[in-house]
Amino acid sequence: MQTEKSQVASGESPTNVSRHLVITVHGIRTFGQWQDRLATLIEKEGVAKIEMRKYHYGYFSAIAFLVPILRWLATRKLRKALLAECAGKNWQRIDIVSHSFGTHMVAWALRSIKPESRPTIHTLILAGSVLKPTFPWGELMPKYVNRVVNECGIGDRVLIFSQLMVLLTGMAGRVGFNATMEGKQFRNRYFNLGHSGYFLAQDGTPQDEFMQTYWLPILTANAPVPHIDERKPLTMLRGAFQVLLKHSEPIKLGVYALIAFVFISWLYTQKHNALVARDLANRRLASANWQVAQDSRDSSSIKSTHYFLRSAEILSSIGDKSDCRDAVLAAQYESALLNHSWVQESPVLGCAFSPDGSRIVSWNSDG
Secondary structure: OOOHHHHHHOOOOOOOOOOEEEEEEOOOOOOOHHHHHHHHHHHHOOOOOEEEEEEOOOOOOHHHHOOHHHHHHHHHHHHHHHHHHHHHOOOOEEEEEEEOHHHHHHHHHHHHOOOOOOOOEEEEEEEOOOOOOOOOHHHOOOOOEEEEEEEEEOOOOHHHHHHHHOOOOOOHHHHOOOOOOOOOOEEEEEEOOOOOOOOEOOOOOEOOHHHHHHHHHHHHOOOOOOOOEOOOOOOHHHHHHHHHHHOOHHHHHHHHHHHHHHHHHHHHHHHHHHHHHHHHHHHHHHHHHHHHHHHOOOOOHHHHHHHHHHHHHHHHHOOOHHHHHHHHHHHHHHHHHHHHHHHOOOOEEEEEEOOOOOOEEEEEOOO
């Protein structure tokens, strides 16, 4: 049988050559240096038929991780990239390795793809997963995902933060997935590691021992996934802590509801205070215009009319109908005095309006 190289050299189409794709996706607050190191490990194995694709989405901060819409946008971009890559060649096997937030993106990207377009994944490795333990794998397995390996770090404190504080996420990378039939196709494996212990030593320096020992046999061949459980027996205290974490979802929702209520109340208070301050300022301005109008009555009816109308306009804007009507009547009075004094020989001494303000009676010195 000819090898792949001899087939290519002879010009033959290597139709029987296995086409194996491995995609890696990193987590938040990192640029995913472990992806390059895993690719190097696979290359050193001498498996030339495996092609590596390292998906990078840039630095994703913890603040961005808290916002569901930003997580959705990142997942949407991965979904597009995943569809494009998987449809580009006739791959015979596709594996995905993801860590932390990468597990969230991969799982939800696969779930959101329409069944007729969804690629078939042979092996999906999740490490330090922020998915909820109740993620519905039954919708993907076994038709679209053949095998899931969930690597759990029993010392993963980052996932406690995810469980307690981040909406729509959980700590499956610490406690495993629930409601799943574990076996050859689905494994929850528990290691005495922290969140990044799969590729970093305790002092933070890079280490490849875990990837080489536990991931290379799964990715470079179809080796079975051994069951590993380094958890210690639960004490009463640790058991109570686990139960509290497991049922913390209502507490998390309550905290976010309280934060939303406080924020909305604060906005309402700010708006109310601003309206009160605006009305107070307008009342002061209306009062100032009224005073100018009163002071101008003896010297200029035109000026007093203008300021009475200005005061009425301001009072109308804040809904003070009573004082606004008084200002309008005062302006009408001044206007009537002014207009009647132009057409009569003797000056108008006074005038009065009907209750509806539509009629006026005036009098002068000749009676």
